[in-house]
Amino acid sequence: MFFWIIITIIAHLLNAIVFIIDKHLVSKTVMKPVAYAFYSCVFLFVYLALIPFGFVVSEFKYTIIGIAIGVLFTFILLVFYKAIQAGESTRIVPAVGGLTPVFTFILAYLFIGERLEITQVIALVLFIFGGFLLSSKISKEHLKIIKGAKMAVLAAFLFAIYYTLMKFLFSHISFLSGFIIIQIGAFLGAVILALPARNRKAIFAPASAAGAMKKKALYLFVPDKILGAVAGFLIPYAISMEAASVTVINSLQAVQYVFLLVFAIILSKKSPSFFKEQIGEKVIKRKITAIILIGIGLLIISWG
Numbered sequence: 001m002f003f004w005i006i007i008t009i010i011a012h013l014l015n016a017i018v019f020i021i022d023k024h025l026v027s028k029t030v031m032k033p034v035a036y037a038f039y040s041c042v043f044l045f046v047y048l049a050l051i052p053f054g055f056v057v058s059e060f061k062y063t064i065i066g067i068a069i070g071v072l073f074t075f076i077l078l079v080f081y082k083a084i085q086a087g088e089s090t091r092i093v094p095a096v097g098g099l100t101p102v103f104t105f106i107l108a109y110l111f112i113g114e115r116l117e118i119t120q121v122i123a124l125v126l127f128i129f130g131g132f133l134l135s136s137k138i139s140k141e142h143l144k145i146i147k148g149a150k151m152a153v154l155a156a157f158l159f160a161i162y163y164t165l166m167k168f169l170f171s172h173i174s175f176l177s178g179f180i181i182i183q184i185g186a187f188l189g190a191v192i193l194a195l196p197a198r199n200r201k202a203i204f205a206p207a208s209a210a211g212a213m214k215k216k217a218l219y220l221f222v223p224d225k226i227l228g229a230v231a232g233f234l235i236p237y238a239i240s241m242e243a244a245s246v247t248v249i250n251s252l253q254a255v256q257y258v259f260l261l262v263f264a265i266i267l268s269k270k271s272p273s274f275f276k277e278q279i280g281e282k283v284i285k286r287k288i289t290a291i292i293l294i295g296i297g298l299l300i301i302s303w304g
Contacts, residue, residue, distance in 0.1 A: 007234050071192065130254050
C-alpha cells in the first residue's frame, strides 16, 4: 500500500478518537460557530515550535499564498460550523465529506493537472458512497433537502479549494516550510475573526471557554489536543508527497467513519454514558455494506 495512504489512514484514526473525545468534552457546552472557528485556529501558533527542524524562508509569492491558505482555513471552519448549526451534524458532516473530494477532483484536474488512474476513480466512488452510507441517517421522511444544505455545499467547495491550494504550495516549497506558513495564516485568520466586537463577545463568553466544560472531563483535554495536532500534521504531510492524490486523500475520510463505528459499538456497551450509538438490524446491514465498499476501495487503490 502506498505510504501516503497509510499516513492518511493513521491520521483519520486519530481524528476519530479526537471526535469522540470532543463529543464528550463539549456535550454540555454551547459555542457559537465563530467561537469554534477561533479556538480551532488560534492555538495553531504552537506549530512554530517546528521552525528549528527545517523551516526555510520561501519566495515572497509562496509565503503570501501559504498565509492566504491558512486564513482561508479559518473562515472555512466558520462556514462549516454555521452549516452544522443550521442543520444536523449527522447529515451535514457526511454531506461535506462526500462533496469535498468531488469538488477536489474537479479543481485538482483543472488547476494543478492531477490525473487519476481508472482504479483510483473507482476507489474514489467507493469511498464516497461507503462514507455516505456509514455516516448518514436514511429514512423516507429525510429524503428531502437537509437544513443547512447550501452552507454545506459552500463548505465542501471551500475545503476543496483549500486542499488543492495546499497541494500546489507543497509542489513548490518544502513541506515543513509550507505547513508552518499555513498555520501562521490560520492564526492570523483567528485574529481577524476576533476583530469585530460582536465576534469577541461570542468568542470570550464564559460558555465558549474550556472552563465551561465539566471539571472531571478536563483530564482528556490535553491528550485530545495532542492527538488532534498530530492528525493535523499528518494529512498535510501525506498531501505533500509527490505521488499522493489530494482527491483520494480527501475521499479517505470514509475510513474515519469506519473507526467511529467501531468505537461507537465498543463504547456503547462499555460506557453508555460516554457515547451512544443506536444499532438496529437495517442500520447494521447498511453499515456492513459500507465497510465492504470501503474495504474494496482500499484493496483497489493499494493493488492498482
